[in-house]
Ligand code: TXA
């Protein structure tokens with residue numbers, strides 16, 4: 041029996057009831073598909089970790105339908121409140137996650153926040169996601185709806201492939217428009233810090249907050265997204281920065297200027313002059329071996345295509361995936377971040 045359902049008033053109501061009842065529902069957001077559970081129900085949250093094979097030290101994002109719904113769960117110190125209000129006002133609903141202190145008596149499952157004093161909150165822009173949260177009447181924790189360590193899902197088919205037998209329902213709302221996970225910003229410290237780059241870029245937030253924002257550099261526990269490597273304490277500040285995280289099963293080679301025989305090409309911009317070592321041109325490769333993130337060199341288009349194209353090329357027939365270079369500015373920072381993880385051995 042297929043768990044894929046077209047979102048409409050009836051199926052969303054059904055999904056909301058499943059969430060309240062402790063089941064898992066996969067749903068579309070503008071970034072990637074989420075695997076949702078009632079954030080207040082520890083057992084439901086445990087099902088997420090089990091279904092994904094996710095290490096329990098890696099906390100989840102709680103999704104809300106509006107800021108009012110967050111009030112009982114978060115406690116903002118004065119300065120963070122200013123930052124929070126500004127970002128919330130200008131960017132939500134949208135692809136931004138904020139890390140803020142948990143309120144006293146916050147009823148979000150401690151498993152969801154991995155025992156931290158903070159909680160990650162986001163208001164997604166996708167109408168199906170917001171409807172679902174509103175109707176469920178509870179915050180919904182949702183990691184990306186993929187097996188831990190594999191490529192995040194941007195279509196319902198991707199979700200079904202990895203988790204089809206582990207979810208109560210998949211609300212099939214088409215392809216995700218952003219295509220990369222939300223930008224994660226920590227507001228719980230002296231200065232706002234980006235823990236994970238995404239579609240909301242550093243410069244945009246610096247302008248809004250009128251302050252410099254830094255990226256956190258993660259270099260501990262980096263090869264071990266899939267299992268507990270005993271470095272949870274260090275890893276936890278930016279657990280999503282575990283380096284090998286978005287990995288295809290074949291090797292990924294970055295900044296390629298030509299192809300090794302047997303490699304597939306993930307192009308950006310024109311690949312007209314790309315050659316294959318030993319003879320031949322990339323442009324003559326068969327469809328299975330060649331994708332272009334954006335022929336026009338458009339970073340938004342490239343972000344939206346990235347995960348689906350990596351999946352399409354991730355076939356045992358291909359020896360590896362050679363990726364052309366992508367400018368490291370604006371949204372390119374987030375794209376290169378995901379590519380570096382995919383290339384990590
Ligand atoms: O776009 C997205 O953010 C998607 C959609 C479904 O909303 N969700 C997503 O969730 O990407 P996930 O679980 O794959 O990534 C959540 C990231 C992880 O890097 C996690 O470590 C970090 O947020 N995170 C969650 N709570 C945190 C906390 N309290 N402190 C620091 N990092 C936290």
Ligand code: MG
Pocket residue numbers: 183184192
């Ligand atoms: Mg994920």
